[in-house]
Amino acid sequence: MKRLMHMFRRNDIIVRIYLSFVVVLALTVTLIGVIFLKLYENNYMRSYTETLSRQGEVIAKRVGKLARKEKMDRFSKYAADIDELQRADEIDVWIVSNDKASRPLTENYTNADTASLTDEMYDVLEQAFQGEKAYNSNFDKIYGMVILRIAIPVYIDKASGEVAGAVMMVSMLDRQKMGVRQGKYLLTLSAAMALLISYIIALGASKYLSRPLARIRKDILRLVDGDYSEQHIVRRDTQMGQLESALDELAGRLRQINEERDNLDRVRQDFFANVSHELRTPITVLRGYSESLADGVVSGKQQEQEYYQRMVQECQGMERLVGDLFILSKMQNPEFQIEKEPVSLIQIFSDVVRHGHVLGQDKKIQFQVEMPENEPCLILGDYDRLRQMFLIIVDNAVKFSDENGVIEISMERQQEKDWVRLWIQIRDYGIGISEEQLPCIFEKFYTSKLRQNQNGTGLGLMIAKQIALRHGGDISVESQPGEGTTFYFSFTECSVEDAEAL
Secondary structure, eight states, X not given: OHHHHHHHHHTHHHHHHXXXXXXXXXXXXXXXXXXXXXXXXXXXXXXHHHHHHXXXXXXXXXXXXXXXXXXXXXXXXXXXXXXXXXXXXXXXXXXXXXXXXXXXXXXXXXXXXXXXXXXXXXXXXHHHHTTOOEEEEEXXXXXXXXXXXXXXXXXXXXTTTOEEEEEEEEEEHHHHHHHHHHHHHHHHHHHHHHHHHHHHHHHHHHHHHHHHHHHHHHHHHHHHTTOOOOOOOSOSSSHHXXXXXXXXXXXXXHHHHHHHHHHHHHHHHHHHHHHHHHHHHHHHHHHHHHHHHHHTOOOSHHHXXXXXXXXXXXXXXXXXXXXXXXXXXXXXOTXXXXXXXXEEHHHHHHHHHHHHHHHTTTTTOEEEEEOOTTOOOEXXXXXXXXXXXXHHHHHHHHHTSOTTOEEEEEEEEEEETTEEEEEEEEEEOSSOOOTTTXXXXXXXXXXXXXXXXXXXXXXXXXXXXXXXXXXXXXXXXEEETTTEEEEEEEEEOOOHHHHHHO
């Protein structure tokens, strides 16, 4: 029993399909059987009544003819035929005279009188005496069962229209219903056999219908096991084909998600490795200086001051790294919203150039600035973030420029359909970036091995790119070793009307 229940639970879809077939078939056969049996019974009784009625009409016509011609000897022979009919068909044929007629049937042509009739028989005869063919069916106390009575008028002189008597056909319906019951039995047996055969066919059909579900289950298990390979689908226009196509699309998305997860894992591992590496060096230096000072191996006030100065520099480097990581984390967080307002790029670059002069003072760096005249060059953004982005580029330009170098900053307005695009470029003529390094400069913790960048965190350019993207802009770079580097920015200008509306 337990094994059977386990099999049902394991193949529950097949069982459900099979039971659905069984219920539908059983209901269909039952309904058809009930309707058919009811129609069969009604049709059988109607057909039987019509048959008796036709027999009664033939007898009534023959009796009337014999009575009219007064052929008693012929009637005696015909009465014997009627007796044979009664025995063969198990019916009673009563020929009754209409006593109220001017010329009724004589007793020589009858076999019953009205005195021996029951009320039910008399009712149907009364209608026949009126010239109507009549019948009724109910329980008869003489026969002790349900009786069908059919009365047909007998005419001796049909031209006068007077009914001389009537022929009453009496049939015991209980015996006739035995034939109906036999028919019902045969029909029920046929229906049961049809159901049994249908159940066997339904079992095969349910297995056939569940075969695609088994294939889908196999595909799902394949996805569970991590196999996201594309499957060959024969018919994509069918419902099963559409379901398999959906599973294929799911497999593709899972494959993509899996690849992105692997990439994120690698990025996270690289991130922790880089942060650990960046923090290990200053911490090691700080520990060395601290131990030297604690052990008293440092002699002289000047050397002591030098150690303290180096410790401060290392702390500043770590502070700068943590600050950059914090800013980058905020920039990459989709939920972080930048407070935007109309800001003037002309004003931002005025501030950036002023700060750049301070950064390039030791190298005597010159700045050449070309900006649109009489135009505020407004964009929606955060002043401090935009200033930070341009300062990162200018700071790199100063670091990698030679003595007495030149840094060029220019901005151009370009009309594009319904808006104005602002194109900005910052160019230096320093040592440049090699072709191999160029694709990597916007990655986390990427730093060149040059001495000019020994204090860099490797996060500046990535922060600059994230700020540009957060302002709906773009940043790109071109560079040739020994000829310098150019950074390009593009932003959508905010009109004065839009700025006033805000």
